[in-house]
Amino acid sequence: MEYKVEAHRIMSISLGKIYNSRVQRGGIKLHKNLLVSLVLRSARQVYLSDYYSGACLNAQSEREGNEWDITDSEREKFPPSATECDRVESTEEPQPNEQPEKEREYRENDDEVKSDQVDCTSTLQEQNQNSSLDSVAKVSSETPPESITEPKESPSDSAVAERDSTPEANGESHQPPKPYVCSNRKRSAEESESGDSPQKRTKVASSNAKEDEEAEEMDTSNVSNLITIFGSSFSGLLSKESAKPEAEAEDSGQICCDQMLKNLNPWSTAIVAF
């Protein structure tokens, strides 16, 4: 259990750092916040992996099939990416070191927590970024209706939540192509644009700044939303709103509620949106 306590402690520290970065002189430092969000995600995975210590099967080497053994509503979102995963995998050279790497992520203080969190995302390589990004865009455009109706988390869905979080988290921490599942829920409008390759060209300095400022404004609005969440410390994360980062912070609430932790999916990507 020590790893769970450790993971929780690291999560609290990470959140504190993100919150403090707002008030630092010089503006938000993108690099540091990105690293902190990666640590936060790793810690969360370890924390939540507790649910799987019993449920983990012999699935260490299995990467398809049982992982996607989830409720129908979730399946609507996942199968397209699962098939894409399979397709990518078949073209991919085997990367044995990636798989055990994912497993070891859950090892803390020599406690070996076997989990079946290894999935095909861990084998994705940068070369496939473009192709998978395009297919993701198609996925995104198909699934906005489902995104709104994402079921409220409940204890019985604990198994579901972990599966839900993992591929998205794995994707974010490893390669770009796989964070969409979660981002679907928030930015269905913007997802449709993500399929377009950004038009890149040499820019005059002034127009460069202007265009970036528009993107930056979107980012800073995420920040302010995030702040309202963090403003009420950990309890702010209790917000059960289905994944909008504009979740209202609740005044009361238990800290460290297991159920609440499942809702960490949406805002974890919001952190990345710094």
Added chain:
Amino acid sequence: MGEDSESPKINHSFLRDYVTEADVISTVEFNQTGDLLATGDKGGRVVIFQRETESKDESEELGESGEYNVYSTFQSHEPDFDYLKSLEIEEKINKIRWLPQQNAAHFLLSTNDKTIKLWKVSERDKRPEGYNLKDEEGRIKDISTVTSLRVPVLKPTDLMVEVRPRRIFANGHTYHVNSISVNSDGETYLSADDLRINMWHLDITDRSFNIVDIKPANMEDLTEVITAAEFHPQHCHLFVYSSSKGTLRLCDMRESALCDKHSKIFEEPEDPGNRSFFSEIISSVSDVKFSHSGRYLLTRDYLTVKVWDLNMEKGPVETYQVHEYLRSKLCSLYENDCIFDKFECVWNSTDSVIMTGAYNSFFRMFDRETGRGVTLESWRESSKPRAVLRTRRIYTGGRRRRGDVGVDSLDFTKKILHMAWHPAENIIAIAATNNLYIFQDRVNAENLKT
């Protein structure tokens, strides 16, 4: 601050320990000849030191024990404010780079988070005297008092060093600028922020070319940022940039206008046995430097320095452990933010020795030929002028010798992040918080404080 006299009645030590945040040195750089050394600090100031070339002692052989003395000080950047985003822009100087000298004046580029400035440093030791219409103080003379005309003459005067801003390259970056690098063509330079790299012409300030853009269409997909970038020392079309994921990308500007697609990517597969919560943080490359030969790359991540051969992409050719004993302490280093420290690394003039900083005022040097490393200390109390640097050891187990420092007694507030090596001789400049130490490879070492 000069040396305080030892007074038995009054203890001045607290004054010595007090460090103004603005005095913390944030960058150190020699110019191409090594005669000038520039330092930038958090307060936006640049201090230039010049090496004294006259040897006063006739018995000195060729090569002077030239001391570096303050040549010029100026305020490069001021605190700024971005009104649109309501963000303060720090005046801290992130990097200084000298331009190759072309005439009597010296030029350097200095940058803070957003703006790059080109400064001209010139000397004036003559001034014109004998104007017809102005008197000695510069006041306009009454015409009626002018009875004859004369030609003004130049008279020698005290040496004055003038520093003037010649170009201001503003509004090129949305994110924080972390690197600048002057191209070997002498006309262009690059500036890199977290997500983009721009190429500028030294004479054109209202326009820059974007040559690398890794900003994803959706910021939520962001997984890595650019941490450092540098032009190749000889090939004006090649540059390298490092990322927070520990990869290096070599780009060739001849391939396309936008170099998002790299020519070569250098990355080392992660060792799965060392995986932890903080693996991503410690694999982030904090500095990348080309060797003088242009054949090798030197990178620094949190625990190691690595030498890469440009011809081999699959991994570094040499890896040196800087402070492996910190690997078990990553969690506490994360808590006190030390894990985010960005150490620099440097080559010596012949590319045979590499150097980087560590904690507790220690810095490490590695001899590439033997593979051995030494730990040296730059700390006022133990370094007197002309004292010999002695090597230090961290006690990590086994036989403990006198003078060994235990890992738990390391002072993590005394970190050596910035340093520079003279381009031709074995002279190094080490920045330790607000102090600058200059060491020479001679029997007599020097100690210089700012």
